[in-house]
Amino acid sequence: xNCEECGKRPATLHLTKIVNGEKTEYHICEHCAQEKGDVFTxxxxxxxxxxxxxxxKFDPMQKSVKESTSTKPLRCETCGLTYAQFSKSGRFGCxxxxxxxxxxxxxxxxxxxxxxxxxxxxxxxxxxxxxxxxELEQLxxxxxxxxxxxxxxxxxxxxxxxxxxxxxxxxx
Amino acid sequence: MSQQQFMQNPWSNWMKGEGPDSDxxxxxxxxxxxxLRQHPFPLLATDSQGEEVVRKVTEVAESEAxxxxxxxxxxxxxxxxPLEKRVLVEKHLISPHLAEESRKGAVLLSPDESVSxxxxxxxxxxxxxxxxxxxxxxAWEIGTKIDDIFEKHLNYAFDETRGxxxxxxxxxxxxxxxxxxxxxxxxxxxQQISRILQAINQVGLVVRGIYGEGSEALGNLFQLSNQxxxxxxxxxxxxxxxxxxxxxxxxxxxxxxxxxxHTRVTLEDRIFRSYGILMYAxxxxxxxxxxxxxxxxxxxxxxxxxDVSPLVLNELLVTTQxxxxxxxxxxxxxxxxxxxxxxxxxxxxxxxxxxxAGT
Ligand SMILES: [Zn+2]
Ligand SMILES: [Zn+2]
Numbered sequence: 001x002n003c004e005e006c007g008k009r010p011a012t013l014h015l016t017k018i019v020n021g022e023k024t025e026y027h028i029c030e031h032c033a034q035e036k037g038d039v040f041t042x043x044x045x046x047x048x049x050x051x052x053x054x055x056x057k058f059d060p061m062q063k064s065v066k067e068s069t070s071t072k073p074l075r076c077e078t079c080g081l082t083y084a085q086f087s088k089s090g091r092f093g094c095x096x097x098x099x100x101x102x103x104x105x106x107x108x109x110x111x112x113x114x115x116x117x118x119x120x121x122x123x124x125x126x127x128x129x130x131x132x133x134x135e136l137e138q139l140x141x142x143x144x145x146x147x148x149x150x151x152x153x154x155x156x157x158x159x160x161x162x163x164x165x166x167x168x169x170x171x172x
Numbered sequence: 173m174s175q176q177q178f179m180q181n182p183w184s185n186w187m188k189g190e191g192p193d194s195d196x197x198x199x200x201x202x203x204x205x206x207x208l209r210q211h212p213f214p215l216l217a218t219d220s221q222g223e224e225v226v227r228k229v230t231e232v233a234e235s236e237a238x239x240x241x242x243x244x245x246x247x248x249x250x251x252x253x254p255l256e257k258r259v260l261v262e263k264h265l266i267s268p269h270l271a272e273e274s275r276k277g278a279v280l281l282s283p284d285e286s287v288s289x290x291x292x293x294x295x296x297x298x299x300x301x302x303x304x305x306x307x308x309x310x311a312w313e314i315g316t317k318i319d320d321i322f323e324k325h326l327n328y329a330f331d332e333t334r335g336x337x338x339x340x341x342x343x344x345x346x347x348x349x350x351x352x353x354x355x356x357x358x359x360x361x362x363q364q365i366s367r368i369l370q371a372i373n374q375v376g377l378v379v380r381g382i383y384g385e386g387s388e389a390l391g392n393l394f395q396l397s398n399q400x401x402x403x404x405x406x407x408x409x410x411x412x413x414x415x416x417x418x419x420x421x422x423x424x425x426x427x428x429x430x431x432x433x434h435t436r437v438t439l440e441d442r443i444f445r446s447y448g449i450l451m452y453a454x455x456x457x458x459x460x461x462x463x464x465x466x467x468x469x470x471x472x473x474x475x476x477x478x479d480v481s482p483l484v485l486n487e488l489l490v491t492t493q494x495x496x497x498x499x500x501x502x503x504x505x506x507x508x509x510x511x512x513x514x515x516x517x518x519x520x521x522x523x524x525x526x527x528x529a530g531t
Contacts, residue, residue, distance in 0.1 A: 091339050092338075092340075093215070098344075108341055109341065113344075113403055113404075118332075118336075
């Protein structure tokens with residue numbers, strides 16, 4: 001078997017990568033491996049582009065994009081990236097591309113992450129009131145849990161914290 | 173530290189061999205990807221747009237708040253030669269992508285090299301924390317504090333539904349990639365490794381290892397990292413990775429004990445043969461060096477070899493790489509010349525640090 005990178009030398013290194021249960025193998029020669037950088041940093045992002053555009057090619061959402069071209073903008077207004085470019089490179093051009101592509105990204109995210117919604121850290125300043133809203137949601141869930149398990153002291157504590165947060169939100 | 177020292181000095185904080193479980197976990201790495209609003213991502217940015225991002229980021233690095241934590245030094249990629257870039261890659265301070273493809277790239281480095289912040293890699297900002305041993309929480313605490321300081325001064329690209337917006341859809345959400353580099357010789361020798369790799373992919377994690385002919389990973393080193401960044405909190409991502417790594421560490425320990433108990437002579441023979449080769453060989457290829465270093469390291473961790481410091485091996489893993497060898501030689505070397513220099517370097521370092529047996 002010849003090296004997948006240069007196609008010239010025989011492939012002597014075989015890299016197995018497992019992404020969400022899908023096993024992909026790469027076969028390259030030692031020379032190309034060394035060109036890629038040190039061996040145990042290992043192939044960071046190596047061929048991930050190909051993987052992504054592979055995902056996009058077989059994605060039914062591509063069809064729906066073609067159908068709806070008359071109504072939706074054809075390119076990101078900020079950076080000019082088109083859907084075709086995105087599906088080829090698997091990369092966004094700027095943060096506004098996320099708005100431009102919108103819901104059309106859901107199937108892709110679901111495949112890569114199994115999820116479409118962020119639930120982690122929220123930046124203090126640019127996150128605005130989102131941080132408080134998320135905290136409220138968590139408190140309300142905790143409240144329900146304590147009520148259900150009849151831990152009323154803890155439930156009351158949650159209720160007080162919810163009130164305090166709601167006041168804080170109303171003020172800002 | 174001067175720019176020159178970052179290139180010449182082989183030592184990074186992560187090689188110190190300290191920290192929990194450092195017999196198996198070589199290092200812990202955490203990367204946080206962040207971008208600025210209203211700036212095209214580095215892949216599309218023009219030179220002047222790229223320069224502007226570097227300027228904004230370095231301004232924050234020089235701000236009071238960040239200075240208090242870390243004295244970061246800026247290295248612009250267009251001011252270092254290809255060999256120096258390669259050394260930075262071999263020390264794990266920058267990615268091959270920043271070294272090769274970014275036009276207006278820069279890296280901000282802390283003196284002990286435990287913090288490195290890449291600017292204009294695939295994302296505008298990539299904060300990396302690299303620590304010796306198994307220290308995921310500590311790495312996150314250091315990283316998230318730096319992130320907070322940047323966020324105070326810069327307008328991050330953040331979206332309520334998608335989280336931190338990144339250039340590649342694989343990083344969106346938390347933008348964090350946490351990884352541990354594991355030395356798993358006994359799991360490889362007992363052929364349990366493939367079973368374990370199979371199991372890992374069920375839980376949103378990924379393992380990278382490089383395979384030579386046959387099934388052995390180069391130097392028996394494996395990098396375990398999270399794959400999912402969207403829809404999981406940072407805490408969940410880290411504790412998931414922690415839990416799985418913990419199990420692998422325990423299994424490696426069990427396998428080591430098993431080998432020692434049932435095949436002691438064979439195991440010792442293998443370890444001492446590798447030790448002998450490293451002490452006396454006149455030419456060593458990188459692949460063989462990695463394997464022999466792995467054997468000797470196992471010998472040290474099992475107490476079979478007591479007169480070499482494990483730190484030497486951490487250092488040799490880096491200094492026997494092509495970039496470092498050539499930097500050290502001050503010239504480009506052919507593969508044959510590299511093999512010869514590699515053998516000499518290993519001989520000298522082991523002889524240097526050898527302690528009389530029994531101490
Ligand atoms: Zn090749
Ligand atoms: Zn855009």
